[in-house]
Amino acid sequence: MPCDADVIIIGGGLAGLVAGIHLSQKNFRVILIEKQSYPHHKVCGEYVSNEVLPYLDQLRVSVDTLNPSRINRFQLSTASGKSVESKLPLGGFGVSRYRLDDLLYQKAVLSGVQTIQNQAEAVQFHDNQFTVATTGGQTYTAKLVIGAYGKRSILDKQLNRPFIQQASPWLGVKAHYRADIPNDQVSLHNFEGGYCGLSQVEDGIVNACYLAHYNSFKQYKNVAEFQERVLRKNPFLNRFFASATPLFDKPLVISQISFSKKQPVENHVLMSGDTAGLIHPLCGNGMAMAIHSAKILSELIETHYQPHAFDRATLEKQYTLAWTNEFNKRLTAGRALQYVLQSPLATSLVMQGVQLTPGILPLIIKQTHGNPLVAA
Ligand SMILES: Cc1cc2nc3c(=O)[nH]c(=O)nc-3n(C[C@H](O)[C@H](O)[C@H](O)COP(=O)(O)OP(=O)(O)OC[C@H]3O[C@@H](n4cnc5c(N)ncnc54)[C@H](O)[C@@H]3O)c2cc1C
Numbered sequence: 001m002p003c004d005a006d007v008i009i010i011g012g013g014l015a016g017l018v019a020g021i022h023l024s025q026k027n028f029r030v031i032l033i034e035k036q037s038y039p040h041h042k043v044c045g046e047y048v049s050n051e052v053l054p055y056l057d058q059l060r061v062s063v064d065t066l067n068p069s070r071i072n073r074f075q076l077s078t079a080s081g082k083s084v085e086s087k088l089p090l091g092g093f094g095v096s097r098y099r100l101d102d103l104l105y106q107k108a109v110l111s112g113v114q115t116i117q118n119q120a121e122a123v124q125f126h127d128n129q130f131t132v133a134t135t136g137g138q139t140y141t142a143k144l145v146i147g148a149y150g151k152r153s154i155l156d157k158q159l160n161r162p163f164i165q166q167a168s169p170w171l172g173v174k175a176h177y178r179a180d181i182p183n184d185q186v187s188l189h190n191f192e193g194g195y196c197g198l199s200q201v202e203d204g205i206v207n208a209c210y211l212a213h214y215n216s217f218k219q220y221k222n223v224a225e226f227q228e229r230v231l232r233k234n235p236f237l238n239r240f241f242a243s244a245t246p247l248f249d250k251p252l253v254i255s256q257i258s259f260s261k262k263q264p265v266e267n268h269v270l271m272s273g274d275t276a277g278l279i280h281p282l283c284g285n286g287m288a289m290a291i292h293s294a295k296i297l298s299e300l301i302e303t304h305y306q307p308h309a310f311d312r313a314t315l316e317k318q319y320t321l322a323w324t325n326e327f328n329k330r331l332t333a334g335r336a337l338q339y340v341l342q343s344p345l346a347t348s349l350v351m352q353g354v355q356l357t358p359g360i361l362p363l364i365i366k367q368t369h370g371n372p373l374v375a376a
Helices: 014-025 050-058 097-111 154-158 223-229 235-243 286-304 312-341 344-356 360-367
Strands: 005-010 030-034 047-049 069-077 083-094 114-117 120-126 129-134 139-147 170-178 185-191 194-200 206-213 252-257 269-271
Touching: 005 014, 005 129, 014 030, 014 097, 014 139, 014 286, 030 139, 047 050, 047 286, 050 083, 050 286, 069 194, 069 360, 083 185, 083 344, 083 360, 097 114, 120 139, 120 154, 185 235, 194 235, 269 312, 286 312, 312 344, 312 360, 344 360
Parallel strands: 005 030, 005 139, 030 114, 069 185, 139 269
Antiparallel strands: 047 083, 069 083, 120 129, 129 139, 170 206, 170 252, 185 194, 194 206
């Protein structure tokens, strides 16, 4: 029986949508399964590194149409309010996931991706082809499946991935505000048990997004009390929350955010974006990594895939190698920075070092970022 598509992509966030656009522009038959409708908000700091812009241009995706903020400065503060500032080596832009994912979705549809709004609940690999079943009761077949379903999903349980067996203590909270903050700066403010990013997205809207350890959070009744009693001890966050006007009825909250190691290929499913590995959000590089991994994977599929006969083992090996070479160093640097930020003493020492030698901060930031995805 002929397959329904060449490639089925599970998850229509940045990694899934970009892979869908790329592959359909190269005449692959692509089915993309996404459980949510567009547009929708997501817990994310919404600062995107400029490294992705040349590749998005190549895909004819213009983020300029979304009126993003242009960001080239970084500020870091300790829980007690000491701060340092730096230029961002490559810079970035601020745009909400509500608008960015929707822009990519519209482009994917125009490029010929067949989109299915449903939850993928099972993936079977049998006789050299995949069958993906949705909760809606449909099944779809293809020679290749890309797992781009984000940080965690029921599919991780089905694939028996090690990280899903352990509880993770991290939770993420995000909301939009009207507030007066510089439109060219992303700032990261520490508090006990976490850190909060502030930056503008499109149309002057401000994103406040934080990662918090459950041990710190659990002593309080709810997000509002936690923000009041813990985040606002940082003078920068106190000033922000005192004057900001919330644009959401209540903040979005996600829990069980795992930074454990994952494999880029599991049971022949090719993983992209957070499904292959999540960098600590303080690096502000997860979205660029999701887009970059989709590019690497799509190009390897272009090189290796033939509908009737292709060397699956080589494709999987090359992707694992390429993913590891490109992202492992960044993930390690992210873990080290997270470790430093969790210790007030270590943070204070780093701040002193940065004050004495300001050039260090851009060098540290570079460790967690890549180069432009398409050479100029
Ligand atoms: C608190 C926090 C702040 C962050 N801030 C930043 C930042 O400022 N800058 C930055 O670059 N990165 C940031 N990140 C990281 C960034 O959000 C992610 O790296 C990025 O969203 C990864 O994109 P993705 O496409 O892999 O996954 P996602 O965007 O999560 O997309 C996955 C999609 O799959 C869908 N899905 C899941 N399961 C199924 C299923 N079974 N069937 C069908 N669909 C499914 C979901 O609905 C979702 O749309 C932050 C992360 C956190 C937690």
